[in-house]
Amino acid sequence: GENVEQHPSTLSVQEGDSAVIKCTYSDSASNYFPWYKQELGKRPQLIIDIRSNVGEKKDQRIAVTLNKTAKHFSLHITETQPEDSAVYFCAADGGNEKLTFGTGTRLTIIP
């Protein structure tokens, strides 16, 4: 089955700096890679996703890159703001109704 590893588990950055979270996956059949943000006490919500036919996708301050050969993908947040503080999860989906999540990264933005 799919195994998704995520690093780092915690990350603190100064407001305005960039944050990068990295994930690797094991199943080469996986072809959909979403990122979810979970604020304290709230549900996980999709912030960006990428499919295997694309190497990079950007949405304002958030970008995701995918390297299918190396089986890793990364989330980049630029110009971080206090409201970016949350737990972020990467995930991989092989199209078999099973979304496997990484272990999460607790991001703290220091004002």
Add this chain to the structure above:
Amino acid sequence: DTAVSQTPKYLVTQMGNDKSIKCEQNLGHDTMYWYKQDSKKFLKIMFSYNNKELIINETVPNRFSPKSPDKAHLNLHINSLELGDSAVYFCASSQPTGNTEAFFGQGTRLTVV
């Protein structure tokens, strides 16, 4: 107009009791899931249903029994609750083809005492 709703939001119960969590989605999705989030925030899939049929059953004790009366509902019944069952349980739904966003309910925080 909540997309995925689950009840109750909080559930405190004693060991050995039986309890149920209900989930409903109004997105017209065919696939629904139950995830367990433990104290370390790990999100682990428990079950996946596609149009009322069980697709995925991860290594979950058989004290956990999902039931899908129709494709808009996926309830979770737990027998003989144990302390280790304490967690937040999330229901979610998506389109069946995968490669699409999964929408989560607000979660049910289960505390077994």
